[in-house]
Amino acid sequence: MSLKYFDFLKQIINRKEGDPVEMVRNVDPLGKSEIVWGIKEFKTEYSTRFNMCGYCAPKLDVVRIGFIGLGERGSNAVVRISQIEGVEIKALSDQREASVKASQSYLTGKGIPAAAEYFGKEEGWKEMCNHDDVDLVYICTPWHQHTPMAVYAMEHGKHVAVEVPAARTLDECWQLVETSERTHKHCMMLENCCYDFFELLTLNMARQGLFGELVHGEGGYMHSLLEMNFAKPKGASSDNLCAPEMFRLKENYRNGNLYPTHGLGPVCQAMNINRGDKMEYLTSMSSADFQMADKARELAAKDSFYNQFLGKPFRGNMNATIVRTQKGRTIMIQHDVTSTRPYSRIHLLSGTKGIAQKWPEPAKISFGEEWLNEEEFEKLSQEFTPALVRKIGDFAKKTDEKGGKDFMMDWRLIDCLRNGLPLDQDVYDAALWSSIAPLTEWSVAHYSSPVRVPDFTCGGWKTNQPVNLSLAGGGNTGVRILSNVGTSEVYETHC
Numbered sequence: 001m002s003l004k005y006f007d008f009l010k011q012i013i014n015r016k017e018g019d020p021v022e023m024v025r026n027v028d029p030l031g032k033s034e035i036v037w038g039i040k041e042f043k044t045e046y047s048t049r050f051n052m053c054g055y056c057a058p059k060l061d062v063v064r065i066g067f068i069g070l071g072e073r074g075s076n077a078v079v080r081i082s083q084i085e086g087v088e089i090k091a092l093s094d095q096r097e098a099s100v101k102a103s104q105s106y107l108t109g110k111g112i113p114a115a116a117e118y119f120g121k122e123e124g125w126k127e128m129c130n131h132d133d134v135d136l137v138y139i140c141t142p143w144h145q146h147t148p149m150a151v152y153a154m155e156h157g158k159h160v161a162v163e164v165p166a167a168r169t170l171d172e173c174w175q176l177v178e179t180s181e182r183t184h185k186h187c188m189m190l191e192n193c194c195y196d197f198f199e200l201l202t203l204n205m206a207r208q209g210l211f212g213e214l215v216h217g218e219g220g221y222m223h224s225l226l227e228m229n230f231a232k233p234k235g236a237s238s239d240n241l242c243a244p245e246m247f248r249l250k251e252n253y254r255n256g257n258l259y260p261t262h263g264l265g266p267v268c269q270a271m272n273i274n275r276g277d278k279m280e281y282l283t284s285m286s287s288a289d290f291q292m293a294d295k296a297r298e299l300a301a302k303d304s305f306y307n308q309f310l311g312k313p314f315r316g317n318m319n320a321t322i323v324r325t326q327k328g329r330t331i332m333i334q335h336d337v338t339s340t341r342p343y344s345r346i347h348l349l350s351g352t353k354g355i356a357q358k359w360p361e362p363a364k365i366s367f368g369e370e371w372l373n374e375e376e377f378e379k380l381s382q383e384f385t386p387a388l389v390r391k392i393g394d395f396a397k398k399t400d401e402k403g404g405k406d407f408m409m410d411w412r413l414i415d416c417l418r419n420g421l422p423l424d425q426d427v428y429d430a431a432l433w434s435s436i437a438p439l440t441e442w443s444v445a446h447y448s449s450p451v452r453v454p455d456f457t458c459g460g461w462k463t464n465q466p467v468n469l470s471l472a473g474g475g476n477t478g479v480r481i482l483s484n485v486g487t488s489e490v491y492e493t494h495c
């Protein structure tokens, strides 16, 4: 279909919200070349059944948990969760027996009752979900299994906490929304970066209006993981391709912003996205691949295991995406896990009255043309540290090898479930933040053309309430100090 430029503009101006506007080829008004105009929209007929934002599930005095996936992330989650009061670890599931046994021996070594074990089968986790002695399924498996596992668990009456990204395709994002709304089960994506200290501080400051009206935010995931993504799992050979274990590398055949949620989540919370504002559209651009195909060639020359990665269409190394929101704010999200550079998630919030930026470290805040000095920064931190950090921050720092954010996330999740409070991250956040990857794949594949971001709240964003930064109605969950001699002591934390 070919339209004249002004006809096309008319179509854009006259369209109603939700009308599809497909991409059309057009003729440049100056008559110089053929160009592409329009916003791609992935239309869906879905409308909300039940609003899960702000949903209070019935209180659970004890939260009975089953884990799926006990690799690096899942096994650490078992350790963290075992230190929270009011939790019973009922089941451990992993395809690999050794992973289940390792977490089991951690539990029993701490004097915690042994959990049921599920291993050796690709779908052993389904048996775990079929049992009614589990309230919450905690999923730490490769990406392509997140949505099928989360959906199955909700269908079987369980709340779900699922690692990032919760979904890989738009269809999966909608499946999560539809299932959570139909079953009235929470589906929280475990976006731990929302619980990091500076992110929580700046969320509170943004909420109190210190930055004025937020205009722009930036987030990213810049992490030099080239070696790790190509690392061969133990025991792998060319006969045993270890498909699940090489999942990270294989995801890199997709060209877009594949891991957006760490940088994006905290910015969305500060901007009240899905809760007062919403994403409107985005445009995305990727560089070429300067490293991954070369790395595959270099490794394959020495080890035939890597032949499977030769000639694969590896993604561009740097992806930059810009989102525009309904209120006219902009969010820039970057992704680069191959270049040699210091770690960064950026975390920048820029408003009419001030700015905060975490990376490059040290974190800084300004209300003028100079960054605040150390003393001024410290004073603000003291004043605006939110309740969650005051309550559990010190313990989290001591116990959590990743600095504290993971423990604060888990503790808050359990405290909300025990007190029947809404979760900080709902299924709409999981769907929206995860949807950036497939949307950017489309934009990158179409010369960075704009694509409309689906409204997973189906209009609920207009009235949904911002994330609750107080511990009101909860905050009464203690922590367990575990010893190695088979006894565990439970005590309450104090503000």
Ligand SMILES: NC(=O)c1ccc[n+]([C@@H]2O[C@H](COP(=O)([O-])OP(=O)(O)OC[C@H]3O[C@@H](n4cnc5c(N)ncnc54)[C@H](O)[C@@H]3O)[C@@H](O)[C@H]2O)c1
Residues within 6 Å of the ligand: 068, 069, 070, 071, 072, 073, 074, 093, 094, 095, 096, 099, 121, 122, 123, 124, 125, 140, 141, 142, 143, 145, 163, 164, 165, 190, 191, 192, 244, 245
């Ligand atoms: N939030 C964060 O900071 C963070 C950090 C690291 C990883 N992650 C996420 O956590 C997830 C897991 O990462 P990881 O580093 O632990 O990976 P991993 O490879 O170490 O662990 C994955 C585990 O899942 C198991 N598994 C695979 N298929 C299974 C099945 N059908 N049934 C049961 N178990 C199965 C594997 O055997 C393995 O033990 C990924 O989604 C990753 O993106 C998040």
